[in-house]
Amino acid sequence: MNLRPDPTFYPSAKLAMQGPVENLAFTLMLSPDRSQPDGLAVIDVNPSSDSYGKVLHSLFMPNKGDEFHHFGWNACSSALSPLTGHAFLERRYLIIPGIRSSRIYVIDVKEPLKAKIHKVIEPDELFRKTGYSRPHTIHCGPEGIYVSTLGGGGKDGTDGPPGIFIMDCETFEILGRYEMDRGAQDKHYDFWWNLPRDYMVSSEWGLPPQFENGIVPEDLLSNKYGHSIHFWDLRARKNIQTIDLGENHQMALEIRPAHDPAKQYGFCGVVVDTTNLQGSIFTWWRSDNGTFEAKKTITIDPQPADADDLPDLLKGFAAVPPLVTDIDLSLDDRFLYVACWGTGEMHQYDVSDPMHPKLAGKVEIGGIVKKTKHPNGKAFGYGPQMVEISRDGKRVYWTNSLYSTWDDQFYPGDRGAAMVMANVGEKGGLNLEKNFWVDFPKGYRSHQIRLEGGDCSTDSFCYPSA
Template sequence: MSLRPDPTFHASPALAMQAPPEEYAYTVMLSPDASQPDALAVIDVKPGSPTYSQVVHTVPMTHRGDELHHFGWNACSSALSPLTGHAFLERRFLIIPGMRSSRIYIVDTKPHPTQAAIHRVIEPDEIFRKTGYSRPHTVHCGPEGIYVSTLGGGGHDGTDGAPGIFIMDCETFDVLGRWEIDRGPQDKHYDFWWNLPRDYMVSSEWALPPQFENGLVPEDLLSNRYGHRLHFWDLRARRNVQTIDLGAQHQMALEVRPAHDPVREYGFVGVVVDTTNLEGSIWTWWREDGQFHVEKTATIPAEPAAADLLPPLLQAFGAVPPLVTDIDLSLDDRFLYVSCWGTGEMRQYDVTDPRKPKLTGSVHLGGIARRTPHPNGKAFAAGPQMVEISRDGRRVYWSNSLYSSWDNQFYPDGVPGAQVMAHADPDGGLTLADDFWVEFPAGYRAHQIRLEGGDCSTDSFCYPSVGPR
């Protein structure tokens, strides 16, 4: 424990944007056939460095078959909350769940990112015994502990009871127990995030384990059996206060991105596919007079394609759905980035008016039918997937793997790991950096990215930014 607050903790989003640029990125790598342990890659992202855009260190896990997916820090700017006593933690440890194994790795990034090493392994039995949950997924550092969402309940197939969120101690990393006191109608899970001073949480839905672990189940999708609701929670009381159904055809409500400035009571969620027309969509939620409201604010159409360019799963449709699989919001709450994993496009929207997004930038890379190469001439397998934005909003990084069994269905030719970066113009617009291309070790795919010192999907802030709103 430090005697002063970690200098990477920032009271407001505006202060975080003024922090020094990142020099390292952390990306989880998975071995889709479990022939080798999954691993954490440390990547040099400092321009001018002799190892720029290269993997400079790897941390292999202790077991095979974990399926590393999402991960996060033990502590972040939320530790500056005036209501808790954890301001003197360090942003030091990465909490890395294995989604298939339900095992969690704690990786120490000190004394230097290139010396990162496993600090502790939390075995699945501890999570099952203390929470009744399985398939840990999203990690967020809260003021009083580490929050981890899950995709499965108990039992072998994860359907014995609903999935939910559990809490870990942010110093010992012990699993403490379930977060929910009253879950209301929530029976599926995916992402979650919050507005700390306003004391609410929002969570989304993907699917139950039998609907995703062995791949997309077409009959369940066409029958609208995947998740399509948002749940709003009283954060302190730990209870569901409102659930909104987006409509059964809006299948798979995934990433939720609240506005970073806590005075702004709105946020965004991406929906993978509309089963009536294959389009993807962005929805905006907001709170007014104590009630939450949600509306569809942007749509992305499917693209027609010849059957011989499509995987068997899509040939009958004669089109490629955009497949909105990730979104991310810049710290100034101005630009929303949208990954279209199917069509191979990264979109940038100006969301200054959150209910009227304006498309301001787009780059194509990969894609089921387009197969657009990188500006350096190299083939980019699959499409833009997990996206992460630098604190200053000038660099946008993304990788290309969604989930091993889904990769195999939509991109049967293979998804060798790759990570790229685009420069974002402060007034709108995206340009791929032709000198940034990360190649990962053979046999690995690349998923979520975290940036040294924090990024745009890591921190939640306790104080408003100063300036015009």
């Protein structure tokens, strides 16, 4: 145990921005046909290094068929909460769930280039202790590790609703379900919180039969995917309010609250509006009377396309929807990055006024129809997907795979894994870094990224920025 708090824990987002820059990134690799074990890549992101943009170390798991998707740290800046009993934890372990296998790996990265498996939690233990399956998002809280799930019990994950469970942040034992009263919540995806204000926000994707074998067109057109966000009393573990964004706003995914806990607002990305194929961003906020509200503040239009250039799933629409599949917010709460996986675009919005975002920058790369190449001339298969921002806000990293079966529907054929980075201008704007391109082993795809020392979709801050 440390005798002082981990130096990568910061009281406020502003102080985190002033910390050391990242030299390493950790990126998940998945085998889409499940013929190889999934893995973790440790990547050099130091521009002065001779191995810049190279995989320095790879750790592959002992099992096949896990389908790595999202992952997170055992501990982060939330450990500095005055309510915690764990202020002296280390940011040492990565918790990696298999979304398809329901198996969880705890990886020791104290020595990143010697990363090793510390513990494996088998699916039976997860089912037995929680009744949940398909673990998805990891967030380190003041007193434990919170894990959202996409499935309930039973073979197809529909025996009861999915939810959140908690793990001990030192032993990694599964403690049990989070929810005392889930209210209207019956699907799950992402979650995040405002710790000092003591509330949590969660979102919805769909149940396992709606995503595991690919998107179900009939369910999408019938508006049967998730379209609500839920607000919780964090400590009471009780759903206090649900906002339906409208059934046409299908798949309300990433939740991104303001990093400064003095601010009571945040953003949620919606994949597609079934009435017009738009992607959208909703701003949610807490009103003076304590209730929550939400309003659509960004819309992104589809792009017309010849049916011959489209996958079977989209031929009847004669257009490419943007497919907003990830969003991320810089630590100064200034720029929101929106991945348009379908059209092959990364958008940057100035959200200094969260109710009136303004487009500040855009990069085109990949895309179902455009297939825009990287500045180095290489083809970027698929489109921009999982986004991660450096703590200082000067670099934005992203990969290109969404989910194996969905990749195959929207981008038939193997397109190869990639990870790229764009530099951010002082007043906004994005420029792809020509010299940063990560090649991954053949047969793998790349998904979520974590940065050494924390990043913009990892840490929860307990104190306002001065």
